[in-house]
Amino acid sequence: MHNRNIAGLWSIQARAFKIPYTPFSHNFWALTDPSGQVVDQIHGLAFDPKAGTTKAIGNSSHFLRVVHDPTIIWSLQPDQPTVVCTAGPESEIRERWQAALNSIFAINALNLHYPNLWQHLYKKNSNTIFNTIGQIMGYSQPAKLLPTLAPGIKLVVSQDIIDLYCYKS
Template identity: 65%
Template sequence: MKETHSNHWSIEARAFEIKYTPFSHNFWVLAHSNHPIDQLHGLAFDPYEKVTRAIGSSSDLLQVIHDSTIVWSLQSNQPTVVCISGHEVEVKNRWQAALNSIPEINELHLSYPNLWQHFYKKNSNTIFNTLGQIMGIPKPARLLSTCAPGINLIISQDIINRYHYAI
């Protein structure tokens, strides 16, 4: 049976390449017919001003940000891997597993690392890896051929186990 255009949904791993560095910020995109519909990022969040920051410090929190309107992260020709594709229900159920985990991850009130700490502390790429595992994507840390400090860490195995998408 031929898949109809309206059923072409996907979850993509993407990398925002940080100018003048070899590093990337990896994040997730929910797409419909190859157009981004939604995004999940790990970002620095200022708890006093209630704003996200492109570059944070230890005075900020590391939070999962669910925001379909982030435009700065979408670069032409950015590294992208389609991880899951198919019918809307399956793809959105995986996405929903990640969405369900957001409150618990954010309630941990993790400190965002200072710039020099990204190689050994949990950061935005750690959020990427954790959410990927929750969505049932095999080895999310190895999907993109980028230099993404923190990608091999996870936020919490208990949280992954609690929210993991069940096939």
């Protein structure tokens, strides 16, 4: 595992958005091209069913959703904790990334509720999505990749979904 992109190769990165005024982070996945540009992202976010929009922070009236969106810019911070988990030719990296994309519908179909703020230490949240998606992409311990405090990161959404969609090299 490296902390920066490897020139000329595509990569999958674990990244952490430092939550302002707290010691905590929101961990997410980024796909980068050979120049190091983020071309895709996978996050766990709150989804407000009334407004039909995602939110960085939600409550129990919202759903916990996997969001695949290359245009999320708020999450990209200068000097954020980043670890290159896999680097290689585009086809190889996209095959692993695709395993994660294939699982999104199944995870979102669980209709999990987003936790209230005080429940993040013991209920499934966005960092649980990070852990689950990481395991689907074939990383055995996503919770240990980044040196961050990420409540919920040791939980998984569904072991059955991990087993069903897990990337096989």
